[in-house]
Amino acid sequence: MRPSRRRLLSLAGVAPLLPALARMAAAQAYPAQSVRLLVGFPAGGPNDILGRLIAQWLSGRLGQPFVVENRPGGSGNIATETVVRAPADGYTLLLVGPANAIGASLYPNLGFSFLRDIAPVAGITREPLVMVLHPSVPVTSVAQFIAEAKAHPGTIKMASTGNGSSPHVTGELFKMMTGLSLPVVHYAGGGPALKAMIDGQAQVMFEPMSAAIEPIRTGKLRPLAVTTTTRAAALPDVPAIADAVPGYEASAVTGIGAPGGTPAGIVATLNAAVNAALADAAMSARLAETGGAPLAGSPAEFGRLLAEETEKWAKVVKASGAKPD
Numbered sequence: 001m002r003p004s005r006r007r008l009l010s011l012a013g014v015a016p017l018l019p020a021l022a023r024m025a026a027a028q029a030y031p032a033q034s035v036r037l038l039v040g041f042p043a044g045g046p047n048d049i050l051g052r053l054i055a056q057w058l059s060g061r062l063g064q065p066f067v068v069e070n071r072p073g074g075s076g077n078i079a080t081e082t083v084v085r086a087p088a089d090g091y092t093l094l095l096v097g098p099a100n101a102i103g104a105s106l107y108p109n110l111g112f113s114f115l116r117d118i119a120p121v122a123g124i125t126r127e128p129l130v131m132v133l134h135p136s137v138p139v140t141s142v143a144q145f146i147a148e149a150k151a152h153p154g155t156i157k158m159a160s161t162g163n164g165s166s167p168h169v170t171g172e173l174f175k176m177m178t179g180l181s182l183p184v185v186h187y188a189g190g191g192p193a194l195k196a197m198i199d200g201q202a203q204v205m206f207e208p209m210s211a212a213i214e215p216i217r218t219g220k221l222r223p224l225a226v227t228t229t230t231r232a233a234a235l236p237d238v239p240a241i242a243d244a245v246p247g248y249e250a251s252a253v254t255g256i257g258a259p260g261g262t263p264a265g266i267v268a269t270l271n272a273a274v275n276a277a278l279a280d281a282a283m284s285a286r287l288a289e290t291g292g293a294p295l296a297g298s299p300a301e302f303g304r305l306l307a308e309e310t311e312k313w314a315k316v317v318k319a320s321g322a323k324p325d
Contacts (some may be wrong), residue, residue: 012317030090034065038083039095040076046210048253050290051095054124057277066093075099075164075324077107082286084112088259090266094118098166100305100315106164106324107313115310117255121267122274122302125292127252129170130212132221132243134203142225142244145204146178147246153181159193159202160186162179164322169195169313170206170227170250172320177245186325197221208233209291219279219286227251234291253309255295255302267299 035058038050048070057314064070071079076099086092096118104114131142137156139145149156159173160168163186175182185202187193190211196202198220206227213234215221226232227250241248256274258267277283278294286292295302316322 030269031062031064031198033091034067035091035093036069037066037093037095038079039068039070040072040074040079040097040099041070042072043070045306046189046208046290047095047097047254050124050287050292053286053290054198054256054274054277055181055291056096057283058270058273061273061276062151074269075103075106075162077110080114081110081112083257083259084117084124086259088119089259090258090262090265090270092259092269093121094257095154096253096306097257098118098252098309099256101183101253101309102164102166102169102313104310105317106322108301110176113125115307117263119260119267120299120306121256121258121262122271122299123253123295123297123302123305124229124274124278125252125254125290126228126289126295127207127254127290127292128226128232129167129206129250129252130209130226130232130235130238131174131224132197132205132207132212132216133224134197135219135222136200137203137222139224141237145224146180146244149178149180154183157202158182158184159197159205160184161190161193161207162188163325164317166208166252167204167206169320169322172322173242173316174206174245174248174252176316176319177248196219206250211291213291233288233293252292253295253305254292256305269271271299 037051037055039048041047052067055068058066066082083092083094100114124225139148154307158171187196197205218222223238225239227241229240229242229249
């Protein structure tokens with residue numbers, strides 16, 4: 001029996017909607033299998049620890065395994081490009097960190113655009129960095145440090161965890177806003193940089209809270225200020241740099257991204273699950289142990305924050321002449 005003309009017209013009208021309906025159905029069923037969360041740094045580091053905490057939560061919340069896959073190299077660019085090239089189906093995700101916002105301008109020939117090709121899903125934490133000093137530096141405030149550095153230009157060395165790293169550009173922003181001359185000594189990662197600081201080979205460093213807290217507690221390094229605009233819960237007696245340098249702010253923003261074009265329904269499912277983690281007292285306490293404050297919000301809000309961070313660090317990279325190692 002041949003279909004009527006009206007039936008054919010009806011089917012023709014539905015046909016363009018089929019791809020959208022298929023995407024909606026996929027989003028409603030998500031996740032139907034295990035999900036990869038790519039971390040662009042080695043196992044055991046702060047990024048890896050944070051990724052495993054949130055992956056464990058998502059596994060329990062959404063009923064499928066969320067598996068952390070470490071893809072170190074290129075300051076996170078290898079992992080990022082892997083996610084960019086993956087199908088936009090929600091089964092390959094990226095742990096987004098400060099290296100992404102900095103790398104967008106630090107690496108001029110990337111095969112992708114971070115802001116264009118990675119869809120923001122959810123923020124996880126905003127972590128302060130701590131301006132730490134070797135105990136030999138005879139100051140107790142940011143104002144005194146500025147005066148000391150101006151009185152003896154070039155004598156206070158700044159340790160960096162690598163050219164273009166978050167600690168490096170955070171320090172460069174401080175130099176830009178204060179006009180100080182602080183020779184930079186680059187080390188191959190956080191461990192060697194902290195050792196150099198403790199040994200007195202360098203005298204000042206801007207280190208993420210998660211890495212700085214232990215040498216601070218043992219008295220090997222002295223905290224001078226935090227880089228966020230307000231004091232940090234982990235160091236409530238330490239002031240903010242902004243108290244002495246108005247407008248100064250730097251922090252390590254982390255979250256989850258997905259390949260561009262990932263269906264909005266899948267993004268919304270993941271966003272709701274991450275925000276639930278940040279609202280859970282036990283999970284929030286575990287995240288706080290990594291040094292950061294919860295960064296709840298919508299995908300759009302996280303996207304705006306990433307755009308602001310990328311723009312800010314692009315100016316610092318250009319002004320400082322930072323180059324990838």
